[in-house]
Amino acid sequence: MNDALGSVQSALVIGGSSDIGVATARALAGRGCRRIVLAGRDPDAMRARLPSIHDAGAAETDVVPFDALDTDSHESFVEDVFGRHHDFDVVLVAFGVLGDQAKAESDGAAAVHVAMVNYVGAMSVMVAAAKALRRQGHGVLVVLSSVAGERARRSNFVYGSSKAGIDAFAQGLADSMVGTGARVMVVRPGFVKSKMTEGEEPAPLATTPEAVAEAIVGGLGSGATTVWVPSKMRWVMSALRHLPRPVFRRLPI
Amino acid sequence: MPTDADLASVPPEGTDPEVRPSPDAANAGAGTRPTGLGAPRAGGGQHLPPPGGDDVLLNGWGRTAPTRARRHVPLSADEVGAIVDAADRRGVIARGLGRSYGDAAQNAGGLVIDTDALSGVLDSDLDPTRGRGSISVAAGTSLDELMHWLVPRGWFVPVTPGTRFVTVGGAIAADIHGKNHHAEGSFCEHVTSMTLRTGDGETRILTPSGSPEEFWATAGGLGLTGVVLDATFDLIPLETAFLTVDAERAADLDDLMARMVDGDERYRYSVAWIDCLATGRSLGRGVLTRGDHAKLSDLPFQRRPQARSFKPASLFSVPGTAPPGLVNPLTVRAFNEVWFRKAPRRRRGHIESIPWFFHPLDGILDWNRLYGPRGFLQYQFVVPTAAGETVRHVIEKLSRAGTASFLGVIKRFRPGNPGPLSFPTEGWTLALDIPIGRPGLGPLLDDLDDLVVEAGGRIYLAKDSRLRPELMAAMYPRLDDWREVRSKLDPAGVFRSDLSRRLGL
Ligand SMILES: Cc1cc2nc3c(=O)[nH]c(=O)nc-3n(C[C@H](O)[C@H](O)[C@H](O)COP(=O)(O)OP(=O)(O)OC[C@H]3O[C@@H](n4cnc5c(N)ncnc54)[C@H](O)[C@@H]3O)c2cc1C
Ligand SMILES: NC(=O)c1ccc[n+]([C@@H]2O[C@H](COP(=O)([O-])OP(=O)(O)OC[C@H]3O[C@@H](n4cnc5c(N)ncnc54)[C@H](OP(=O)(O)O)[C@@H]3O)[C@@H](O)[C@H]2O)c1
16 A cells, blocks of 8 residues: 555556666665566566565565557456556556657658557556556556657657657546546656667756656655656746747757 | 433433534545434344445545545444445455544445444443443444533543544544543443454454453454444543643653653543654653543532533634645744743643543644645654653654644553553653655654664554554564454455555554
């Protein structure tokens, strides 16, 4: 159960090998979260991350298979993991692909892949997870959106549009969950130095998986519905949102 | 056994119906209803199907961590049984007036039995000549209702907490203590019998001598052994609805503790309020108030004809939209300063009403809203008498961290009872309200817990909303004994609450 101060005792990380997901698992474990389950495509990669989560304080950990593209399996995946592990105070949706923007601009299949993972896959598993949380009458569904979804950019609008989709879905879902005891929290990081962005030039205000994790822990404590990382991003984006298109298009971002 | 005629010969004074406040606007049951006791409805033997119940968000008095449950308001013992039997793996828990601060009376995704309709006096045996009385009531009866019934007849509940708006079921499940603990112990020490609907389909009558294990597992058992349907307990005779109170100001914690150790035995009721923001030499300064029920002869002549009239007044209600941050170190410091200066250095034999002496906050409806949308918590612990220094360390740490707390309440407990989860043990107990919102509060309270455990003390679970489960066994060394009895009474584990999940009970 989450306590009066928003500390949680159990978490399910979907996209369990994600750098941000693992960093969050560790941060939660360091604050009393004793049961953490990682779900993802690559069991070995996830298992390799377990010791650090253990060391941070989680007594009970597990790894379960999950593929964002196999949407038919999502409902039974959620039912199984909730059935086997009982309640989850937090479900974190952390999987995602950046995709190859240049390729996706000419290869429809590449663009569809990004949308299938980031939007369709996330939406599908969130529907199932929201159902489970509603039934248990408590818990927080946390989803990693991105500032890229805030306003589509020339340089990564395929990824950006998939994030815009899941962000809009999550906001609506959040409203639908009011009164159920469960809630949704949307996390919008800027550039995070992780596997996903390896080899890319860090953007201004670049941050780390650990900083995102801390922001998530903070948001769980304060009951926030939206978390920006770094928090300044919120103001940067609200300025950028109002730039005229021709100016925005030419920005080196 | 007195007949109705006997009861009628003790005319109740001042039993005007009054509206009782709801625990929280968002989760109140029927909301308000008159306190006049109707015909007893518990155990009525009616065979009504359990009503469908309604989905509600529930939280405790601290208004933190709300969760959704299906609430039923059974009208009879049979309906209680039907609801208990219908519980699935998310379980069921009883809920009285929701005055526990944390998550003891809520059950996310499961069933909640609201005892609101299980109310009324079932039987009474009042013998004023021998000064002994006892009463049997349905478990949802509130102490407020009881006082309206009892006081005009010349009797009082054996133990009252700082609010009248608790049920007898809640009083048993938390084994509540009052200002008379040092002299008369906790609530369950006055209970002679209770009826418990357990998870194995049985309805058991528990007494301290006939079924000590089950009785004491239920005392302080936070509803996890079953639903208390009714209880019989002893009463205190009184001549008036007033108390004679001695008050004295103490300059610091040592002074305060010394005065308490010295004089408590002379009083039935004793409690001290301390200013938790005072630092340095005046750390722990406070006001000690002690007293007993006033005799008729203690009252001025003009008050004697209405000596047992019991008419608590509600002053005002806090609106549902109190702004956040109203309770902060500045407002609290100012309040505490005025309050301390205003207290008499020493005053003897002051006459105070029951509500004023016992339940000063009940005059302000929904005062918990003062703490704003994020709510608050109460930190209450007890440490052995020899560990008075721990009390000082806790106050020091809190005041250094600038954690706003109105007044802390400090009191001495006598040795506890056999209840493995019953909170009171011999020593010092300190309780303070803390608003939620200040960063670092969690780790700070975790540190305080460690101090308390080190000193051999424990946290009061009925007030808790954030304790780490791994400290439970150290704080309640007989936890495993309790678990054993509980698994006998509830083999399938149908009784569950958010608190039991959080603390792994
Ligand atoms: C202003 C204030 C002052 C207080 N002062 C004191 C004090 O001085 N001393 C003290 O000891 N406590 C004090 N308390 C705490 C309060 O007395 C306890 O939390 C009490 O249990 C509340 O009773 P309730 O009817 O509201 O129960 P709830 O809060 O609804 O429930 C409390 C527990 O009792 C269980 N329960 C309720 N009814 C039944 C039943 N019929 N059968 C089985 N289990 C049941 C619930 O499952 C839950 O575990 C205070 C609280 C407030 C708000
Ligand atoms: N890094 C950033 O700059 C940034 C900024 C804002 C938002 N985000 C978002 O934050 C989340 C976490 O990203 P990250 O930075 O931690 O990157 P990451 O380490 O690359 O994590 C992404 C994870 O998604 C998993 N994944 C990809 N396709 C999957 C599929 N079909 N099924 C299941 N899992 C799949 C990958 O697992 P495999 O091991 O199976 O490949 C990978 O571990 C993502 O949603 C991302 O979009 C990232």
